[in-house]
Amino acid sequence: MREEDLLHAESYRDRASTVTNSGKRNWIYALKPSGKWYRYRKIIAWFYLASFFLIPFIKVNGLPFMLINLPQGKFILFSKIFWPQDFFIFAIAMITFIVFVVLFTVVFGRLFCGWVCPQTVFMEFVFRPIEWLIEGSPSQQKKLKESGNKTKIAFKKTVKHILYFFISFIIANTFLAYILGMDEIIKMIREPISDNLGLLTGLIVFTFLFYSVFAFVRELVCTTICPYGRLQGVMFDKDTMQISYDYKRGEPRGKFRKSSERTEGDCVDCKKCVQVCPTGIDIRDGIQMECVGCTACIDACNEVMESLNFKKGLIRYASENEISSGTKFHFNARMKSYTILLSVLMVAMAFLIFTRKTIETNIIRVRGQLFQEVAGGKISNLFDAKIINKTNEEVPLTLKLEDLHGEIKLIGRQRIKLKKEAVNEYTFFLEIPKKELPKHSTRIKIGVYRDNERIQTIRTKFLGPFNNNF
Ligand code: SF4
Ligand code: SF4
Numbered sequence: 001m002r003e004e005d006l007l008h009a010e011s012y013r014d015r016a017s018t019v020t021n022s023g024k025r026n027w028i029y030a031l032k033p034s035g036k037w038y039r040y041r042k043i044i045a046w047f048y049l050a051s052f053f054l055i056p057f058i059k060v061n062g063l064p065f066m067l068i069n070l071p072q073g074k075f076i077l078f079s080k081i082f083w084p085q086d087f088f089i090f091a092i093a094m095i096t097f098i099v100f101v102v103l104f105t106v107v108f109g110r111l112f113c114g115w116v117c118p119q120t121v122f123m124e125f126v127f128r129p130i131e132w133l134i135e136g137s138p139s140q141q142k143k144l145k146e147s148g149n150k151t152k153i154a155f156k157k158t159v160k161h162i163l164y165f166f167i168s169f170i171i172a173n174t175f176l177a178y179i180l181g182m183d184e185i186i187k188m189i190r191e192p193i194s195d196n197l198g199l200l201t202g203l204i205v206f207t208f209l210f211y212s213v214f215a216f217v218r219e220l221v222c223t224t225i226c227p228y229g230r231l232q233g234v235m236f237d238k239d240t241m242q243i244s245y246d247y248k249r250g251e252p253r254g255k256f257r258k259s260s261e262r263t264e265g266d267c268v269d270c271k272k273c274v275q276v277c278p279t280g281i282d283i284r285d286g287i288q289m290e291c292v293g294c295t296a297c298i299d300a301c302n303e304v305m306e307s308l309n310f311k312k313g314l315i316r317y318a319s320e321n322e323i324s325s326g327t328k329f330h331f332n333a334r335m336k337s338y339t340i341l342l343s344v345l346m347v348a349m350a351f352l353i354f355t356r357k358t359i360e361t362n363i364i365r366v367r368g369q370l371f372q373e374v375a376g377g378k379i380s381n382l383f384d385a386k387i388i389n390k391t392n393e394e395v396p397l398t399l400k401l402e403d404l405h406g407e408i409k410l411i412g413r414q415r416i417k418l419k420k421e422a423v424n425e426y427t428f429f430l431e432i433p434k435k436e437l438p439k440h441s442t443r444i445k446i447g448v449y450r451d452n453e454r455i456q457t458i459r460t461k462f463l464g465p466f467n468n469n470f
Helices: 003-014 036-057 084-108 111-115 118-135 138-147 150-180 182-190 193-217 220-225 227-235 296-307 320-325 333-355
Strands: 066-069 074-077 080-082 242-245 315-318 359-365 372-374 378-389 395-402 407-410 416-418 422-433 441-450 453-463
Touching: 036 111, 036 118, 036 150, 036 182, 036 296, 066 150, 080 084, 084 111, 084 227, 084 333, 111 118, 111 227, 118 138, 118 150, 118 193, 118 220, 138 150, 150 182, 150 193, 182 193, 193 220, 242 320, 296 315, 359 395, 359 441, 359 453, 378 395, 378 416, 378 453, 395 407, 395 422, 416 422, 422 441
Parallel strands: none
Antiparallel strands: 066 074, 074 080, 242 315, 359 378, 372 378, 378 422, 395 416, 395 441, 407 422, 441 453
16 A cells, blocks of 8 residues: 555544635535436436425325424325324334334445435435536536636626525425424415514525525534434444445556556556545545445445456455455344334334324313213213314214213203314213112213214223112
């Protein structure tokens, strides 16, 4: 290894690729990738972007397909309303998600970051292409900067930043549509600004946030800010699949010379893999936390290998064990245990979602009330019913006493008709013939019927006299 490479190999972990020796920001001018992996990522990115912008417009049975209204505690997924009462489903969903992310990371490294993380998708497939379009390729950008042509620079930068701001504004609107619903956003657009100052402020804050992230912060989100990126190191092991440089095959690196027989490894030290890297690292230094797994270096290196008639795959998806000892990828004990845990959680999730009630009834005897003897030799108890209707339609219901003869008399209403998406409260007297109550406290069952179908059975207690000598 040459002396400069040796020095670099020993010092690269002491420096951030995005900071110059004098401590200033090292602006990354990444080359535009091209190749098989970039094409695949582009397809996924466009599908992803189309889904992101279209989902807020999709409604099924009058309900948004997805809504995450944290301030009101209202969540809609797949057009099904989830209430705070369903919070345990969310808790299990969150745990399942975390286990999934951990398992996924243990096996496939930063695949999420490179392929579907919103930061990467928006940066690499929306904002950076706009930069290439307006300011040209990275070398043209550098040339323009060095030329000192202030008018041209100012013009290009202004156009770029106006476009960046406009796109950030659209992203912020879409983001808010996931929280408030598209109807609310459209209403806000139609109403006078003074009626929606709070929302408008939120919109502007989000717009500036997205704009500053994509215009200035960029790869620092992945290399410095993102907690998932920081955690990667503890999840990886030697069997983790990641983007790796095959140092066994590539080293010792050396320039390609047509005339002489090659004695070095396959790396011709062209540095294409470095120039294309959006985080500015050299993958040949080994696995690094800054690598977002974007595959750009695989494409760049494959192109070089192909042009020299070398075998492709000097940089490829491979585990450390695969590179160092040639062993094939295998499912190790840690991966197996995570998979079992994940399967159990997924089954539990499916069960909870499948058995989740859209109407939830709770009936309790009114506190402080005992019983009353009423006409016809009957005993009466007063009950409160709280019925949550999670659907977006009004639902007529009937309550019936099961197993015993009795009558339910609603107070102030003729029948039960649940308001949509609301907690409905009713009070009723339940009258049971005295002769059917042999004890002071009798366990009773009240059936909740929708369209003559019993959807729930409530168990509670009915109080009668202590000495019921019928
Ligand atoms: S090292 Fe390769 S995969 Fe990692 S961020 Fe850089 S270009 Fe992308
Ligand atoms: S692109 Fe391939 S050949 Fe060129 S420096 Fe990187 S690893 Fe070596």
